[in-house]
Amino acid sequence: MSLNSSKPITIFFTAILALFFTLAVSFSVDLNQSLTYLWPLPSQFTSGNDTLSVDPDLSLSLSGNGGRSRIVKEAFDRYKAIIFKQSSSRAAYVYIKNVFRGLRSGYDITKLSIIVNSDNEELQLGVDESYSLFVAKNNGQSIIGEATIEANTVFGALRGLETFSQLCSFDFETKSVQVYKAPWYIQDEPRFAFRGLMLGELNFSVAIEYTSRHYLPVDVIKEIIESMSYAKLNVFHWHILDEQSFPLEVPSYPKLWQGAYTKWERYTVDDASEIVSFAKMRGINVMAEVDVPGHAESWGAGYPDLWPSPTCKEPLDVAKNFTFEVISGILADMRKIFPFELFHLGGDEVNTDCWNSTPHVKQWLQDHNMTTKEAYQYFVLKAQEIAISKNWTPVNWEETFNTFATKLNPQTVVHNWLGPGVCPKAVAKGFKCIYSNQGVWYLDHLDVPWNNTYTAEPLEGIDEASQQELVIGGEVCMWGETADASNVQQTIWPRAAAAAERLWSRREAISTGNITLTALPRFHYFRCLLNRRGVQAAPVDNFYARQPPTGAGSCYVQ
């Protein structure tokens, strides 16, 4: 699955780096200190005691085989806008130039060097996201300081830019951006290749009570993807079609999006492509989902033949070839939009009553000597075949594994959700697995406090290294019963960031000690960082997620 991960990273500094597991321990919640918090915690780093100023006219020096990358150049511009949000005045320049230490440039850091070793910009599962970041005062030879990111791929460079941006903070006294605790030597790489956020409209397991779903405008989806990059998440799982709404344009079957709730609540092919392209610029893959056969009632709005009958509309009619022709057409059209090698075929929560109660389907079952359970298996495997024929690796929700594990295509990635203990079983049988235990990683469960999300461990119960490697990562899921464009970001954040650190950072580094001391202050800081960047991350400390602030206080302690 990995295109670049086998290449050894060339590290431009060779000192052995001490591991610091307790960055935050030395920080107090006394916010008058100079703190430099990073989220998620890098795998290896050292810091010092210097304070360096950063030039608002910071320039980019991009080199290496990937030295002409538009992805890195645009990211540099984005991060520059973030870093220098609050400093614009030339007065600050003059002030520092005159008053400070007489540096020729007026600032310690005037240039960010980024070295990208490869010009391969294909973004796939397991792409090399490692990077080294070095920020220091002059080394005695040059008169100015140095900030350098080295990475094997442009995507590693993006992660390094995010870390660099978090090292920079605006100092209101000197009116300049400062890097505290320099020199910084950071060598970083993700623990898991798959670090996802799912966005879906309906959580059917509670649909009896809520049965709500909400269209999210393209701009809102882009904002979510942008914010994911701040936490170094790298897979946007787009549960684009569901039970009651089919918003996506499918040119092969143009009547399908008649299943959209209104004619304004739709996505064109261009919209979807734009989202994929926007995500790639941020090093984020888009994994689309077509959830069959259970969650597909909306398909019949345009093509009623897909329903077993007009009065019994779900699951999709297993007895008709047309059903699989449409699936094949949808997947063919979507293949042009979604280059990611993983494609999600759903397969969850299939209630086969309609198949039994609809005469022509019942007849078909008898003709084929199938039980409804066997027909469910038949449907899922046929959908897998279609996806595989289009060069996709199929992902299925765990019900498929729980029901007919031995029949699943061995390529299948099992997507856990119902509870703990599924990934251990899946990897024991040789399947890859994605961890999304709903008890801790379903963001629509508003009563899950941040620390439960944080301490959830995808490898729990898996001891053998060969099996651990089959857990490709995890995903937090944002089902939209009670979330729409007005509140989806405050439902996602900050808890998604708790999972993001779990998925990125070294297990030992974030699993020992008292997280109230080691993680919580950094978590507060990161939620305020999101707020500063315009992301509506909710207060950390409320008992229920996404509640308004209840008492007095700074962002940094709420």
Place this chain on the structure above:
Amino acid sequence: MSLNSSKPITIFFTAILALFFTLAVSFSVDLNQSLTYLWPLPSQFTSGNDTLSVDPDLSLSLSGNGGRSRIVKEAFDRYKAIIFKQSSSRAAYVYIKNVFRGLRSGYDITKLSIIVNSDNEELQLGVDESYSLFVAKNNGQSIIGEATIEANTVFGALRGLETFSQLCSFDFETKSVQVYKAPWYIQDEPRFAFRGLMLGELNFSVAIEYTSRHYLPVDVIKEIIESMSYAKLNVFHWHILDEQSFPLEVPSYPKLWQGAYTKWERYTVDDASEIVSFAKMRGINVMAEVDVPGHAESWGAGYPDLWPSPTCKEPLDVAKNFTFEVISGILADMRKIFPFELFHLGGDEVNTDCWNSTPHVKQWLQDHNMTTKEAYQYFVLKAQEIAISKNWTPVNWEETFNTFATKLNPQTVVHNWLGPGVCPKAVAKGFKCIYSNQGVWYLDHLDVPWNNTYTAEPLEGIDEASQQELVIGGEVCMWGETADASNVQQTIWPRAAAAAERLWSRREAISTGNITLTALPRFHYFRCLLNRRGVQAAPVDNFYARQPPTGAGSCYVQ
């Protein structure tokens, strides 16, 4: 107070326009119709039955004395991005070109002409915001259609651009932006000159229970200002200093912002200037507030002499000259930032117990033969003198009027908030007035449904035209006890828009008929428009404001 409003508008079409008061009546909540909703309702307009397509490469032709305006050019670019959010493909161009009516350009509207009569870009109270907008198919002489905005000032042109953007909607079938119900002839102007939104950190009237306040990052404030322009609001009332937090940099008294909650939760002079400039580009004035003497405890963090004593910190020490020197210094520094002619001096909720219980203040009162009530008056009038000396028109909360109306400087603008009936009294005494009755226009009152906000009438109880003219407008107030960066927009919207239509549109047009038919569908539509533009406007129909959606449904019916 008006710089431009006396100029008669030159109307480029001379037909007598019929008044349509019931735009929305003909629209059903059936969302499958082609609707064209406008919010706020223009003062005069006619529409037809044509559907026109708009070129994604829409060009701007800007002429008149204001023809070189950067304000209009940048606004055109912003609105173009909004209008064409969802259409990017050239395929749509080809499709329409081939299939449709064989227009040479492929689209009906390829150019937007904007004529701005004046090159005066000063933005003050009463600036001419009127505009005419004409969108039609070709008139028989030219082969293509026409879209023209004419305005006396650039700010009128901005309002016309907003209306034009609301006429444009993306049609997912043809993949093009369409204007339905053309030809449109719109002649529009605001009913009130002052249409405000206040953003403040603390509502002291409930502070006993909550005592909370929250710093909002600069980006969040900009997003709020941007969203105000969508509803044609034009005054951002920035209650920047309060009880517990002094986030603003004051160069003359640099220790003042030590009263900020943390060193990161501050605004530099540059930040404030940037906000003023950002607002002006959108035709929005920024009215700053320095709330004295009651809401100023935070000032003493840097200068404890401003407190009567270290144990009794509020109101500001009336007995010291230093107090008024600091006020004068703050206002002198703020004058360089805030060009708007109105400046808010607060004056509300003054509890003078500290003055009575602090020996040196008590002595001063005796020496000057003053009661504490007289000292309160002395303080407010002295602050007014300072503001007036800096060429500002003072605004004060209604307590000052309620307590010593006859002593107030006759220039004073009385800012109502405690309840109904105050503006009638104020204008009867010759004062100007701003309406903000907390029972209907305080957005932090979450139990006020949209229709109560909508039907609140600033001129209620004022019958004489000469007195009505003294009501310069109204303002919705967003006090931040339970609102921070995570939820402030969903607390403001959509209800602020209900007040915005009250303040913009003709009273007769929006005060008759059944608003459930005439206004509610347009209100739903406008909230979804805000969502599409990335504004977290909450569902309309919840009993409490800013609650999550509770049931199934499209944005357009929630």
